[in-house]
Amino acid sequence: MASVNGSALPDVKKSEELKAQANEAFQAHRFARAVELYTKAIELNSENAVLYANRAFAHTKLEEYGSAISDASRAIEINPKYVKGYYRRGAAYLAMGKEKEALKDFRQVAKIVPYDPDAKRKLKECEKAVNKAKFEAAIALEWQSVMTLDYTTIEVEETYQGPRIDDKITLDFVKKMMEEFKNQKTIHKRYAYQILLQTHETLKATPTLVDITVPPNGHFTICGDIHGQFYDLLNIFSLNGLPSEENPYLFNGDFVDRGSFSVECIFTLFAFKCLYPTGLYLSRGNHESKSMNKIYGFDGEVKTKFNETMSEMFTEVFCCLPLANVINGKIFVVHGGLFSSDGVKLSDIRSINRFREPPEEGLMSEILWSDPHPGQGRIPSKRGVGVAFGSDVTTRFLQENNLDLVVRSHEVKDEGYEETHDGKLITVFSAPNYCDQMGNKGAFIRFDAPDLKPKFTTFSAVPHPSVRPMQYANNFFSMLA
Known part of the structure; x- marks a missing residue:
């Protein structure tokens, strides 16, 4: 990585080469290797939101949901209108059973792309999941053991x-x-x-x-x-x-x-x-x-x-x-x-x-x-x-x-x-x-x-x-x- 006045400049070309290798590893289901390659690409170009969102997806596949949320949040920080950042974070929240947090992200997606049918569909499904969770929490207060069945x-x-x-x-x-x-x-x-x-x-x-x-x-x-x-x-x-x-x-x-x-x-x-x-x-x-x-x-x-x-x-x-x-x-x-x-x-x-x-x-x-x-x-x-x-x-x-x-x-x-x-x-x-x-x-x-x-x-x-x-x-x- 080159530098000007002591500040590092991104090596975009090399970063993109590593990103391509990481994408190939991901497609081959080598998710840990994909994380490693995305990390190297980020080290060369730390302001590319796509790299963080992609690494978030690889972390999700490895069930590393905390890391996925961190990466997706960084992608959103770089580009607040980057839809995939919200998608990735919402999916990670959902995987952890945090439906309310997921719903916030999918609502944000719908705001950014209000006419996208896929975004509308996912928001609707997420709302259903949250409402179902609320209902189940309410009836749980009336819980009775089923282990008395004869x-x-x-x-x-x-x-x-x-x-x-x-x-x-x-x-x-x-x-x-x-x-x-x-x-x-x-x-x-x-x-x-x-x-x-x-x-x-x-x-x-x-x-x-x-x-x-x-x-x-x-x-x-x-x-x-x-x-x-x-x-x-x-x-x-x-x-x-x-x-x-x-x-x-x-x-x-x-x-x-x-x-x-x-x-x-x-x-x-x-x-x-x-x-x-x-x-x-x-x-x-x-x-x-x-x-x-x-x-x-x-x-x-x-x-x-x-x-x-x-x-x-x-x-x-x-x-x-x-x-x-x-x-x-x-x-x-x-x-x-x-x-x-x-x-x-x-x-x-x-x-x-x-x-x-x-x-x-x-x-x-x-x-x-x-x-x-x-x-x-x-x-x-x-x-x-x-x-x-x-x-x-x-x-x-x-x-x-x-x-x-x-x-x-x-x-x-x-x-x-x-x-x-x-x-x-x-x-x-x-x-x-x-x-x-x-x-x-x-x-x-x-x-x-x-x-x-x-x-x-x-x-x-x-x-x-x-x-x-x-x-x-x-x-x-x-x-x-």
């Missing part, structure tokens, strides 16, 4: 050909259910209700932080996000065996949303939880929440495949999921990550009131949303929620709690896993070719006692029926994605 009064028609539960859930039933799901069929709502009610009772009696014991010569498997990718879940079981007391698993949150076979995933996991309470463990992820489910597809999928009552039941069950697990007193497992301040003890986590929708800040929010970063200390999260924590934060947390390792999920990794923070933190992600476009592998971790050293298995995506991801997602969000 499934035994529901008749199973003679024409029903699927698997049946005679008295209690059996392995034979679960295997037949998975086969039905594999063939794109479903189970009778009576049995679906029975699974949900039994899971609710089991989880409600489970501590917020679960202590798991792996006996000598035993083993334990941890899986990360599966995000509704049922056929990849079946592949995990094919590679590593079905869950059982002798072959225990922990699925570390984000079972649903994004993928369009979330119903199949969650009923399979819940049925195994009912069958083997200490053969399958579950941690809550940031997508086991009402706000995320309404945006990213699970709510729509449940209502399409079952009904609204079933959707309400899932909301209640998700609020009973534990937030953390400790294996043999040494391995700390959470979905997201660590905390915005030092000194958090395991006893603090045990005392969290988890029976609610996740708050926007505090220990529960950070457990579900935080991410590691490669440096030291803490920096703002790219997601706009939680915190990004460095290796020193991880080391202090482990030392203060006499732990050896943090295992977490929450982020796509090219190889399905990543070891960072001097080997003291592992990220595992079990949804290969995430959303049918990221090209990543999936992975799971097996720990063999007594040394509990991690052994990684990676795997590629398997074919699935031609139902696109986000098939059941919020219509407005799908329109912007």
